[in-house]
Amino acid sequence: GIFLADDIVSKLDTQYLFSEINLPKWVLLNNYIVSGTAKVEGIKIQSTRSLGENMIYEIAVTTINRCYPLDEFIEHYAWGSAEGYFINRVADIEYPVMDLCKTNLEKLNRQRYMYSDKIDEMKLKQFFWITVSKDNVLKIRSINNAETWGMDTDHKHQLLDSQYITRVAYKKEATKDEKEFLNKLFITLMEASKGSYDYYEVAYHTSGSVFQKMWEEMGFMNQFDIQEAYYKDAFPLSIIPYKDGISTLIVRKEGIKIQPSIYSTKQQPRYIVIIPVEAILNNNQVVYYNYKYFIGMENMKVEFLQFMSMNEIEEGDYTGVKEQDDKVENT
Incomplete structure (x- = not known):
């Protein structure tokens, strides 16, 4: 937190508001549920521009993320309406399946040969806008997923927020x-x-x-x-x-x-x-x-x-x- 602006730290500590900081989250990509937690392989500054007293950096981050087959994910996780994020399923408790998951499960079952039936890894390129103050001391004022401004909060956290992500080949060439x-x-x-x-x-x-x-x-x-x-x-x-x-x-x-x-x-x-x-x-x-x-x-x-x-x-x-x-x- 030493690089975060004081007002951002205050919000994170006391209000649990993440509008200025987009935290890693689950997303749905090609019938896989991809974990937000990742190993960073590379970071590149795509562009910079000045905005008032701040600088905005467009950053491309190449990551290796764990991915779950859709049916495997649904078996172990459910959307917690009260919590506002995905939770581990508890035995003997019924959880509603999102319509999005129902639709993609049907497609997955028709094309099972194209998808893994176990936990795997994929490589992604994720794009972010980072706002940094121009003060003598570097302070980050916001980190936002690129291309997702205007999406409502529920959709951002329920697998749909993937416009800022593109898949890249897992390796550069065949063995x-x-x-x-x-x-x-x-x-x-x-x-x-x-x-x-x-x-x-x-x-x-x-x-x-x-x-x-x-x-x-x-x-x-x-x-x-x-x-x-x-x-x-x-x-x-x-x-x-x-x-x-x-x-x-x-x-x-x-x-x-x-x-x-x-x-x-x-x-x-x-x-x-x-x-x-x-x-x-x-x-x-x-x-x-x-x-x-x-x-x-x-x-x-x-x-x-x-x-x-x-x-x-x-x-x-x-x-x-x-x-x-x-x-x-x-x-």
Whole structure:
């Protein structure tokens, strides 16, 4: 408290008013309940401006926060109307479930394959406005979450106040083992013959166990987490790369890009994978594409695989010649 202005300390000590100091709190992000308590990884001043006798700093704080699956959180915590914050549930006492939680629980259950079923960690970037007096002695007059002025107090404390937060990828790049596995997977996926996907469709429509066996026969023994209840959603037929009259695909292996997704957590890495291909059409025309997929893993097992897009590119983008030319121009 030595850096807080005296009037702020007085309010905190005697009135328990936190309008000038936004304390850490639970927030709902992508069907996870994220704890306000965090490990700070980095702090950066985004901007500064003068306001009367004070200076206002816009601060970006990168944090690692514990996150709870929504159903796990609801099982252990409830909103305390009298307290004005979340409290631990007590056995044999009924607590109302917020409509917000009901809505998101339904979505969570439909997409269970995309979310952890245990406590995890995610990385966030949080933005704050800090007002500091211009006196000789540094004194903080307020710390406010950016972008949330005007939100009523109840909403600020009931999971909704997340406009000042953005998710960032948990790690900067895939591990060596992940890169090797993902390269093998997508080269296999793209270079499998068009006819082999007839078997894929049969396995897909038969059962989860047959679908699992199909991946094993493609060389991925115990590397896919196939759940009977939702494997068709986790691995939809849209991942088949033969689209728009394509008969043959040739991958530029060294051009594959693996980008960590902001939806990664510590235990569940998620990646966007971009694969440059030369496509030969049924009429023998040659077209070049970048295929983009979204993939989720846990313990080196694939939990889901989703097709995102295929964008036509120039031959120079496929071969890497254009990329090299751009590097020369920028040196």
